[in-house]
Amino acid sequence: MKNRVIDNPYIQNFLEKSLFIIILVLILATAKISSAITAINSSNGSINSMKSQIAYSNNKLDDLKKYESSMKNTSWITYDMWMKGCASISNIYIYDTTNKLKLLSEKPQDQLDKFSKDFKIETAGNTYNNVVKFIIIDKSKGTFITNDIANFDYIKANLKTFSAENGDLFNYVSNKGKWYNISYNSDSAPANRYNSNYQLINSTNFVEAYWFPKDYNYSKDDDALLNGMLDEAKKDFTTSNDASNKYIEELQKNIFDYKISIVFYSIIILILLTSIYFLGKERIIRALRYNFVTNSIRAINNWFERRGSLFKISVFIIFTSLSLFMIVGVLIFYHSINSSSLLIASTIVLLYSIVIFPKIISYSRYIDDIIRGISKITSGELEYVIDESGDKALSSLAHNINKLNKGFKVSIEEQIKNEKLKSELVANVSHDLKTPLTSIINYTDILLREDISEEEKEEFLKIINKKGLKLKSLIDDLFEISKITSGKVELNKHSVDVVELIGQSIAEYSDTELYFDKHLSFVFKTFTSKIEMDLDGSKMSRVFENLITNALKYSLNETRVHVEIEEVKKGIKISFKNISSSPLDFDKEEILERFVRGDRSRNSDIDGNGLGLAIAKSIVELHGGIMYLDFDGDLFKCIIELYY
Structure with missing residues (x-):
């Protein structure tokens, strides 16, 4: 019975004719199973993550x-x-008590001094003075309030420096507090973090600092407050666990549904594959190769491939018109021949002839115009622009072709520019290698004479040593940039504190001759005291050293070098800013190229080979970050963005 069913010619013919549909269903069923497996894996990953949480x-x-x-x-x-x-809570209490800090501008400092000394943060039966210390400064009025009474006179004496964003307040608070929050814009103060209703007028006028004292001594009076915090923390963790468990239950239910779906589609695939198997190799090949649909598509495609656009569209119109006339004819013949039927048929034909046919002709001509334009462009007429007016789809195509042509022109110009840069690169390398080498040769010749003193010998040997070290440094930099650009550098990534790394680099270069000779100073600001990132510490240290060295070399005497870390989406932005000692009249992009220096003559007293910024940029890009420059008058800014 089984063999009779399988060998039945009618069933065999049906399966052969339905082969395309069977294959399509197989593809869809396989896609469904793949999607379900992916969803299960994703759900299991989420469940494991929730369980870990x-x-x-x-x-x-x-x-x-x-x-x-x-x-x-x-x-x-x-x-x-x-x-x-x-x-x-303390921040909100202070805002409520001081009419959102308006008290600082309404009262003289002597009254504010008394207010500070008598002030206690008491709300909901709890006293917060022991666990929250604060300083709030009104920069516009030069007034302040604080509950750090033990250091009241010190704060008052340093009020002006605490008002500025120069790191003094940060140093004070970070030394005093285990936890702290410093805000030079009250929008980032604790009250706004948990309650958006506390908006201050002219919030940038206020500097606010809150900290939990490192020297906190337990007091029995704080029991209720501490117990409340402990209960709230336990409640948060319990609520989080309940939500996670509920989410896990939903995911497990979804996994069960996905498994049912996999079983269902697997059965369908098994049935279809069995049908194809019993169809036989010969019938399968014939169905794929000589099927009517395949033959028809192949013939139509080959025929149209040899025709022009106008001919193709004309054929389409003719067959569409014939089909329309046939439909109208059938309707008239099988229903009724009257004036109304004739009017409808005539109207349809007229509209087709007046509206659609001219549009198709215009469409086909536009296609031919685009084809001719492409031919001109490919033959070398790069200034030729294809008309972009007409059908939206084709005008978009014309626009993209023009855009490609423009990009091709830019590419050629860029190639010419690169050739020029290569020539300049060779010249610059030659200059930077030749200069110390010439000095070494000249002073060696002098040393070979017999009529020079020991003091002169020692002096000349020092010069030769200095030039030799400079030559070695240049060659080392050449090898470094060569390895980076050839992709042979492997990063040894591990968790690195970026704040500490920059601090170490600044400390190292704060003890150099150049630093003291120019009377420079560093200002380092960061939005948080610790930033852990997955980086190659030694490579990133080289980046920071290069940028700091660059700033020291080209800074105006008796100025500050600002280093600032800011938070950006999915990463951080590190800015190095200095006042340039010479006009910033070079190209921002070009200065990041190898062997390009701000002093184009390469004859200034500033030591360097033009590789520092190029190496730094390459290392940053190896870490998946970006580095770019910006100028504001004589302010030179080098900016790095790194992402987690």
């Missing part, structure tokens, strides 16, 4: 329970707990 929360809950019996040890308090449970 739950385990972390449970560990935290266990840790917190250890402190329920005694509040003397406050090591369990985290930055987020302190910000949410102490700093933000």
Whole structure:
């Protein structure tokens, strides 16, 4: 019975004619299974992530329970707990008490001094003075309030420097506080972080600093406050666990549904593959090669491939018109021949002839115009521009072709520019190699004479040594840039504190002759005290050293070099800024090329070979970041963006 069904010619013919549909269903079923497997893997990954989060929360809950019996040890308090449970509440209380800091501009400083000394942060039965210290400065009025009474006179004496964004307030607060928040714009103060209703007028007038004292001594009066924070932390972890468990249940249900879907589509695939198997190799090949649909498509495609656009569209119109007339004829013949039917048929034909046919002719001519334009462009007429008016799709095509042509022209111009840069590169390399080499040869010749003193010999040997070291440094830099551009450099990435790395580089170069001779100073600012990133520490250290050296060489005497780290989307932005000692009259992009220096003559007293910025840029790009320059008058800015 089974063989009779399989060998039945009618079934065989049906399967052969349906082969394309069977293949299409197989593809769709396979795609469904693949999609379900991907979804299962993704869901399992999310479940594992949620379980890890739950385990972390449970560990935290266990840790917190250890402190329920005694509040003397406050090591369990985290930055987020302190910000949410102490700093933000204290900040809101201060805003409410001072009419959103208007008190600082309304009262003279002597009254504000008394206000500070008598002020206590008390709300909801809790006193926060022991766990939150603060300084708030009104820059426009030069007034302040604080509850850091032990250092009141010191704060008052340094109020002007604390008002400026020069790092003095940061140094003071970071030395005093275990946790802290400093804001030169009150929009980033703790109150706004947890309650957007606390908006200040002219918020940039205020400098606010809040910190949890490092020297905090436990007080029995703080028990209720600390217990409240502990309970809130446990509640947050418990709520997080409940949400994670609920999400895991939903994912597990989805996984079950996906598995059912996989079984269903697998059965379909099995049935279809069995049908193809019993169809036989010969019938499968015939179905694929000699199927009517395949033959028709092949014949039509070959025929149209040899025709022009106008002919193709004309044939389409003729067959469409014939089909339309046939439909109208059938309707008239099988229903009724009357004036209304004739009017409808005539109207359709007229509209087709007046509206559609001219549009198709215009469309085909436009295609031919585009083809002719492409021929001219490919034959070398790069100034030729194809008309971009007409059908939207074709005008878009014409626009893109013109755009490609323009890009081709730019590419040729860029190639010419690159050839020029290569020539300049050879000249610059020759100059930078020849200069120290010539000095070494000249002073060696002098040393070979017999009529020179020991003092002169020692002096000349020092010069030869200095020039030799310069030559070695240049060759080392050449090898470095060669390795980077050839892709032979392997990064040894690990977790690096960017703030510490920059600080070390600044400290190293703050002890150089150039630094002291020019009477320069560094100003280093960062939005947070620690930034961990996955980097090659030694390579990035080279970047920072190159940029700091560049700033020292070209800075105007008795100025500051500003280094600032800012937070950007998915990463950080590091800015190196200095006042240039000479006009910034060079191209921003060109100065980042190899052997290009700000002093084009290469004869200035400034030592360098023009490779520093090029090496730095290449290393940054190896880390997936970007480096670019910006000028503002005589202010030179070198900016790096690194991403997590």
